[in-house]
Amino acid sequence: MTLQTYLERRGITKYHLSQISGVPKTTILDICAGRSSIGRCSAKTVRQLAKALNCSMEDIMSLSDEQTETGKPADDSYLECGLPPFLQESVQAMKEAWKKKDSGENYLHWDCDYCNLQTDINNAEVNQMISTEQAWYLREKYLRMERE
Known part of the structure; x- marks a missing residue:
């Protein structure tokens, strides 16, 4: 089990x-995103995590790092885990807006939903609530933007 899975099961956000x-x-985001390994964390960090999660340091150290050869989890959906509630709401609104637009429905608030999501992604990224990698994943998936 990964730290991300452990947090999801306990209902705790990053x-x-x-x-x-x-x-x-950023440390927690890096561990959950597979950019850092729990095994490479300091004893102090492991102790802090164990105390906060009410488990032993051994339990924390036994969490696996499910990664591909690139060092990242095979499924990108982990980038949507632990998003702040305001960002989850904007993502959901944008999903619904794209459904309407893609089906040909005349949806007049699509541009508002798009701008709201873009603003919320930027806000969460700048305030370090999500990583830059998460921000770009959300932009590419829900705003259909491409990195240059």
Whole structure:
């Protein structure tokens, strides 16, 4: 089981874990995204995570790093896990807007939903609630943008 899976089962967001453990959000995001391994974390970080999750340091160290040869999980859906609630709402609104637009329905609020999601992604990224990798994943998937 990965840290991400463990958090999902316990109903804890990465942001909340950062708050209760004192571990920087970026460290938790990197571990959950597969960019960092728990095994390479300091004993202090592992202790903080264990204390916050009410488990032993051994339990934390036993969490696996399910990754591909590139060092990242095979499924990109992990990038949508642990999003702040305001961003989840914007993503859901944009999903519905694309369904209407793609089906040919005359949906007059599509541009508002698009701008709201773009703003919320930027806000979450700048305030370090999501990683840059997550931000670009969301832009590419839901705003249909391409990186240059």
